[in-house]
Amino acid sequence: MVFQTCILCCNSIIKKTPKRTRRQFLDTLRIFVKGGSGGMGLPQYGGVGGNGGNIFAVGKEGITLKEIVARNVTKRITAKNGGNAHSKCILGSPGPDVVIDAPLGITILNESGKKLGEIDKEGEKVLIARGGVGGCKDNGFCGMKGESGNVTFDLKLIADVGLVGFPNAGKSTLLSAISNATPKIAPYPFTTLHPQLGTILYPDQRVITIADLPGLVEGAHVNVGLGHRFLKHIERTSLLALVVDVGGFRLGQKYKSRTCLETIILLNKELELYREELLGIPSILIVNKLDKKRGTEIFKELEPIVEDLQVVFEEVPEEFRPYRALSFKRVIGISAKKKNVEELDNVKNAIREVLDADIEAAAAEKEIKLIKEMESKLREYGPNMI
Numbered sequence: 001m002v003f004q005t006c007i008l009c010c011n012s013i014i015k016k017t018p019k020r021t022r023r024q025f026l027d028t029l030r031i032f033v034k035g036g037s038g039g040m041g042l043p044q045y046g047g048v049g050g051n052g053g054n055i056f057a058v059g060k061e062g063i064t065l066k067e068i069v070a071r072n073v074t075k076r077i078t079a080k081n082g083g084n085a086h087s088k089c090i091l092g093s094p095g096p097d098v099v100i101d102a103p104l105g106i107t108i109l110n111e112s113g114k115k116l117g118e119i120d121k122e123g124e125k126v127l128i129a130r131g132g133v134g135g136c137k138d139n140g141f142c143g144m145k146g147e148s149g150n151v152t153f154d155l156k157l158i159a160d161v162g163l164v165g166f167p168n169a170g171k172s173t174l175l176s177a178i179s180n181a182t183p184k185i186a187p188y189p190f191t192t193l194h195p196q197l198g199t200i201l202y203p204d205q206r207v208i209t210i211a212d213l214p215g216l217v218e219g220a221h222v223n224v225g226l227g228h229r230f231l232k233h234i235e236r237t238s239l240l241a242l243v244v245d246v247g248g249f250r251l252g253q254k255y256k257s258r259t260c261l262e263t264i265i266l267l268n269k270e271l272e273l274y275r276e277e278l279l280g281i282p283s284i285l286i287v288n289k290l291d292k293k294r295g296t297e298i299f300k301e302l303e304p305i306v307e308d309l310q311v312v313f314e315e316v317p318e319e320f321r322p323y324r325a326l327s328f329k330r331v332i333g334i335s336a337k338k339k340n341v342e343e344l345d346n347v348k349n350a351i352r353e354v355l356d357a358d359i360e361a362a363a364a365e366k367e368i369k370l371i372k373e374m375e376s377k378l379r380e381y382g383p384n385m386i
């Protein structure tokens, strides 16, 4: 196996990517928020000013960060102040809260990078700027200022399955063949510049979401290309589907060719360098383009080898050697371009089976934990427990 980095070369290719296209997808947004100030109290009557309005982010299905920008072009969101106390009404009215609809899968961070909260479900609420307390005895009847500062909305897509692979492996072709997504497909690398989401609909109406996560190249861990920008989206997927070209990977004429096996090892390494825990996510391997010359032959040779990658790692130079091997639950050979129904069903069924097995295993683990807790309580309290 011959390994050699092509980091500099990769850089020169990726720099040519038009900036305009990149901006079509927003997965990070910074906005300025300011909670309302508390209203003034009225010392002579013990009047209390109303609290300033808070600002909340609330999970809403289907909303995008771009829509938040469209609704708040200045990227400044301010809540109203609380009302002052006055002689006719000694309790000032509270400033109304402001609600920002936020996409699911979002983490909200404050200026110093502290996590304010995460939103994964519709209706989940995170306080991002607290309104000031109204003027009262404790603060000398002077309303307090509301919290203010920049907050960052960091989006990590929530998809059941993440398609991961080097450019040109056929991820978009596969995604469009098995799901309702319509990504751009072209015979050159880096066609896909932002994550593409699709849903797979099964005959019994089960729906599984799948995302093509682009930009992973050799050297992504040192920020080559799009770097790890989109790898963060993998963190929330329940299944990794690695897609590789049976003929291997080559970025261009000037670059080193990688065999299919080398490509798998490099993908393993890139994932590990980004976050080792990713290797714990259940994974399947999809070897694409079997219609290529010697495709089926190479796949047959590869199948037993990838069953235990750790053994192969011993032959890999240390700098490219992953510490921990991916353990594929399924290895499937396909030709996505041919859209063979049987092959595509194989992929869809494998995805479903592995996901379901994982869900069942998690449920069984939870049940065992619960039983153990009950048993220990029974031992502690005996028959007096009820």
Ligand SMILES: Nc1nc2c(ncn2[C@@H]2O[C@H](COP(=O)(O)OP(=O)(O)OP(=O)(O)O)[C@@H](O)[C@H]2O)c(=O)[nH]1
Pocket (backbone or CB within 6 Å): 165, 166, 167, 168, 169, 170, 171, 172, 173, 174, 184, 185, 186, 187, 188, 189, 190, 191, 192, 193, 214, 215, 288, 289, 290, 291, 292, 334, 335, 336, 337, 338
């Ligand atoms: N021979 C053959 N070519 C295929 C197959 N699947 C995809 N291709 C071709 O491979 C090229 C790249 O396919 P894409 O689906 O765009 O690959 P990708 O992995 O999404 O590429 P990026 O967008 O660069 O990440 C296209 O020309 C496809 O037509 C296949 O099964 N056999």
